[in-house]
Amino acid sequence: MAVDNATVVYFSEQVVILISCGLSFLGSLLIICTYILWPDLRSTPRKLLVFLSVSDFLSASSYAYGVWMVFKSDSVDCVVQGAISTFANTCSFFWTVAIAIYLYIFLVKSNRRLADSWVLYFHVVSWGIPLGITIAAVALGRIGYDASEVSVGWCWVRIQATDHVLWILLTGKIWEFLAYLILPILYILIKKHIHRAHAALSEYRPILARNPQSQSPSSMADLKLTFIPIIFISLRIWSTIRFLLMLVNSPVRQNPVLVTLHGIGNTFQGAANCIMFVLFTQPIRSRLMTLLCFCCHPSRDTAGDGHAPSQRGQGAETPFLAEDTP
Template sequence: MELELQTTAGDSVTPTAIIPRLPLWIKVITLTSCTLSILGSALIIGTFFAWKDIRTASRRLLVILSFTDFWTAVALFYGVYTDFMDSTVDCIVQSIVSTFMGTSSFFWTVSIAIYLYITIVKTDTQLAGSLTKNFHVVSWGVPLVVVGCAAGLQKLGYDKSQVSVGWCWVKLTTPDNLLWMLLTGKLWEILAYFILPALYIAMKRHIYAQMRQSSALITYSGT
């Protein structure tokens, strides 16, 4: 815990604010989680470039997602390790990188789900492949616009670790901080929570129906 002190005219020292530091156990757990994310993402990216046989379209999308996760974890690791106490330059840069990559990660996760849905349920690999360019435009473009506006309006920076685990995100001093928290991550995260299960259930039902149909055909042909 750190105590911010202010010197008055009479040379007396008066405490003005108490700014809590992150507990060590929280830092250790968070840094460990970030490290595992970095290693896992690096492994996926490394294997993609190491073996040509696995360089499929779906795996390419997974590599892009891993790229965003890698830099998100790196930025969050730096933020937690540094344990910022003010909106310094590196705090703002960390917020920009983690917010952009984190938001992009949600878009790429949904994009992969849509790609798999079209490939599995609609069985239209050509359509799925043609959507790749759109995935790039949306998954990079929307986060770029949102984070660019947030950074330009000076909404990103030190959040006193009240809405994060040590890293910088949206400044709590801004009156519309809740709006920017939604735009820079939470809104897309909530939407993903609805879209992803819906697509998963649709694919699961389709696969189950295909299995039942195949089983019925085998049973019929055997009689």
Template sequence: MTAISSNSSNMTSGEELAARVLLLTSCSLSLIGTTTIITTYVIWPKIRSVARQLLVFLSVADFLVAAGNAAGTIGNGDHDAGLFCKLQSTVTTFANLCSFFWTVVIASYIFISIVLHRSDVARNLVPVYHMICWIIPAAIVAAAFIADVLGMPDTNKYTYGWCWIRSDLNVHKMRMWMLVTGKGWEVGAYIVTLVLYMIIKCYLWINKHTTHAHFQTAPEAATVQRINRKMTLVPIIFICLRIWGTIRFFLSQANHLNAATQPALIILQGIGDSGQGWANCILFCLLNYRVRERLKKACFNCLCCQCVCDDNEEERQQLDPQRVNSLRSVYSRVDDLSTESSVNETQAYAHSDA
């Protein structure tokens, strides 16, 4: 259905296979990465903060992007091409727009908190962020859906494997809807994010000797320093991942997309357009000391639990039924004694408090 033949993209069968494998790998890693970000936020209250909460909402959007791109790539003729493609385009377009908006919102939140010293205002703006990042993309996609412009694109020029804007529209209408439903907001996100982070970096560099005066405690100052180190990576990663699809789009608009550059741009776009989920997981989970240590501890506990269960299973298989029944009887008595002891200790403690 949405699969692309090598002829349509001027790629050899080997290049097409490599592009498809890399795209699906990037999608899978992003699904794992976004799930990790969301799960760690839910199960570990101590790492919750407003900034990480915003990251969770961005991860929800990135999860939908990766899932939609993967679904479009592995889609086949068993589906109703028109309906499936239109639904996939609807979900993916909405998710991409949400991802752009949340990326800019996180940059603005850090700008307001650090440069303007108004963390309280930044926290109070969270409901406004939700209205901007969910309602505006929903309105744009609803307008595109009603206008019946979502569907199979010219995959030779704009996407690889997933549906977006129908290619049977006239050139001006197709270009307008591509800008409205994606590329215009994407370029805007590049500019705003880059400008905000440059301002934040310059501010922190200028005030590096007075940081402790603005942040009263050493932990707060250390947090700002860690943010400063990661600040450089955030816009760079976002732009480096998404820029390839943007380059491909503008080259196609200028009729400069040729067979020499096409395969490389397709592979890079396939990886990058679906890659923000795993990139954010690396930056904000694996490179975050608190989260990394908790993940290591959780993995260690899971492995230890599995090893203990395996050892107990081997021991049970080696015991004869009579021995097993005898052990069960002993364990039952021990449990009863432990329960009684706990009750007695609790009562004694209650009396002592009284």
């Protein structure tokens, strides 16, 4: 494939995608900071979310650099940026699936000890496989300038490599396809289990009692179970569409709207997780508001001191699906 046929990345696209990178950067940082700031919210599911946020943080940072530079050829910083984004993006896929597996074992199998025992394996797989793939790709010279065929300005798999399609699959797409398959299945199974055993799950009773409208299946936990795979697929599908269009050499892959959606989808995951598990989680949202008020009015320190203890211990026992967890 000729590099002369490179996809043009317009300035307006750069601006939009850089804003998306910035929001994801801040969102991932906020998830990490809330975990550090409030020890009583350090449940295992939220710890896994922190590891996912670290991946999204690295991914957003490397993508932002690539979009800012809009590489035109192979260079040292192109390879470095491509390697970091390849590693971080692949880690993000693995940690997203790891969280779903943990919740499935925790809720459906009702075995917290087994779920916690899997965390070590999650680390080995979610960091180890992406690292091994990235090292192999760099060592074989497969990371570099890709003419924005499957990216938006940043570097990934060298488009001039004869086996570039294989490496695109190995360094991202095959794991993305597996996530498309695994996430909906696991979350559907979890939703079905919660619906069948709703009355027996004591950790969900306070949620239902707190909000009269949540007596229906559309409780906060239920909504999050629905939105997690939907948001993931909605963000990632645009890069998949461009990849498939590249395989058939369709000029539609260079459509500015599709390119922009691809850029936003690849860079907005950290911001989406922050919205779901920080801004839409009432206790954390309340603590952030209290902290913000304290920063604006330091004399009002009693509110901040009195809020955290009232919720201590809740998040440590249950996953982060429900509104008052973690």
